[in-house]
Amino acid sequence: MSTTPDVSSRRVRAGSPAGRIAASLFAAVLLLSVVAQVSLAGPETVWEPLLARLAADGVDRAATGALFASPGVVFDxxxxxxxxxxxxxxxxxxxxxxxxxxxxxxxxxxxxxxxxxxxxxxxxxxxxxxxxxxxxxxxxxxxxxxxxxxxxxxxxxxxxxxxxxxxxxxxxxxxxxxxxxxxxxxxxxxxxxxxxxxxxxxxxxxxxxxxxxxxxxxxxxxxxxxxxxxxxxxxxxxxxxxxxxxxxxxxxxxxxxxxxxxxxxxxxxxxxxxxxxxxxxxxxxxxxxxxxxxxxxxxxxxxxxxxxxxxxxxxxxxxx
Incomplete structure (x- = not known):
């Protein structure tokens, strides 16, 4: 089930106080969604595009994979x-x-x-x-x-x-x-x-x-x-x-x-x-x-x- 609020159904006027609150709420939920996706995914998922790019450039994937799996390496x-x-x-x-x-x-x-x-x-x-x-x-x-x-x-x-x-x-x-x-x-x-x-x-x-x-x-x-x-x-x-x-x-x-x-x-x-x-x-x-x-x-x-x-x-x- 989606947790994103149905802002459009409220028919708030853009620029109005209610409209600004709704827009801010939507942006906050979007940010939390991105953070949650990054936080819940394993390192091999979060870093996969980068691992693949490095591997394509000839960098040993096993070695870099071990580095990215280190607890101290967190996507920020x-x-x-x-x-x-x-x-x-x-x-x-x-x-x-x-x-x-x-x-x-x-x-x-x-x-x-x-x-x-x-x-x-x-x-x-x-x-x-x-x-x-x-x-x-x-x-x-x-x-x-x-x-x-x-x-x-x-x-x-x-x-x-x-x-x-x-x-x-x-x-x-x-x-x-x-x-x-x-x-x-x-x-x-x-x-x-x-x-x-x-x-x-x-x-x-x-x-x-x-x-x-x-x-x-x-x-x-x-x-x-x-x-x-x-x-x-x-x-x-x-x-x-x-x-x-x-x-x-x-x-x-x-x-x-x-x-x-x-x-x-x-x-x-x-x-x-x-x-x-x-x-x-x-x-x-x-x-x-x-x-x-x-x-x-x-x-x-x-x-x-x-x-x-x-x-x-x-x-x-x-x-x-």
Whole structure:
């Protein structure tokens, strides 16, 4: 028996209080229905489209099936919903970023004197690594340190999720209907809905590629992918690289035979290598410098925060 209320039989007028209540009730029941279907299905059912896609790409199905059967790997469509909602808002409600925006944002906590002093001590403790990275890639040590501070508080916070489950959940959400009930910024707009559907498809394909890169990264390190913590969107390590960037720009700076983004040496050199790979050059313009940092995180506010932290670190640099 269907549990969905027969809203149409009530003949409520669209836009009226009763109509809005009925519409909200219908949306709530639809969301609960989707959640129930996901929760009651076994892992082999929930993840079947993803398992089949990976198998078609030559990834061992038995091995991935064992990973998806792990109790800690749970499908969470709210991750993609949060990302798509943010993309919709940025697209249709753009905000001009100013210095005042930085001072009012959460990034402001990285600019207080105590935090800057802590970053300065971190640089002093790892001076040889920062100096060698700057010489090798031409990226100022203060910029690298600023990124590590903003990304993971200098390695003290590495994320509280398994990167595997995050990326798998996002990859599965290329199916827009898994995301639609959770979105808050559509506002009954066909343009917003069309944009959101395409965004879910694009980010789902992106997450699928990152999931495969995570499997490759874990294989190279000879560890289980489930042992790798990540951010809300699957970034890993002290430097918060997406797995594909770990493969492209990761540096084995300590020469131990593998890239370990959870080790200071590899993380520091990898950040510098990434920025150089995205256009950082000596004598470049301010616009080019900002573009290189923007590639790390597509947020103008992020770029402003990193550069502001770097400037403060330069200002407290001991006189030579």
């Amino acid at each position: 469509p709210s991750i993609m919903a949060k990302k798509v909602d943010s993309m919709v808002k940025n697209r249709f409600e753009p905000v001009t970023v100013t210095r005042r925006s930085l001072e009012k944002s959460n990034y402001r906590r990285f600019l207080d004197p105590w935090t800057i002093s802590k970053a300065g001590r971190y640089m002093a403790e790892n001076r040889a690594l920062f100096v060698s990275a700057e010489r090798a890639y031409g990226v100022p040590a203060e910029v690298v340190a600023a990124i590590l501070l903003v990304e993971t508080k200098l390695g003290s916070y590495l994320g509280d999720r398994e990167a595997f489950g995050v990326l798998a959940s996002m990859a599965l959400c290329s199916d827009f209907e898994l995301v639609r009930p959770r979105l808050k910024n559509l506002k009954n707009s066909p343009d917003r809905t069309a944009f959101a559907a395409q965004a879910a498809k694009d980010k789902g394909d992106w997450a699928y590629a990152e999931l495969k890169a995570l499997l490759a990264y874990a294989a190279a390190k000879k560890i289980s992918p489930l042992a790798i913590p990540g951010s809300i969107y699957g970034a890993i390590g002290i430097c918060q690289f997406m797995p594909s960037n770990a493969l492209k720009f990761g540096v084995d700076a300590d020469n131990d035979g593998s890239v370990d983004l959870f080790a200071e040496a590899d993380a520091i050199h990898s950040v510098a290598n990434y920025l150089r790979g995205h256009g950082w050059r000596e004598g470049q313009s301010e616009e080019e410098r900002r573009a290189a940092i923007y590639s790390y995180n597509h947020s103008n506010l992020y770029v402003m925060a990193v550069l502001a932290v770097a400037d403060k670190l330069v200002a407290q640099r001991p006189a030579s």
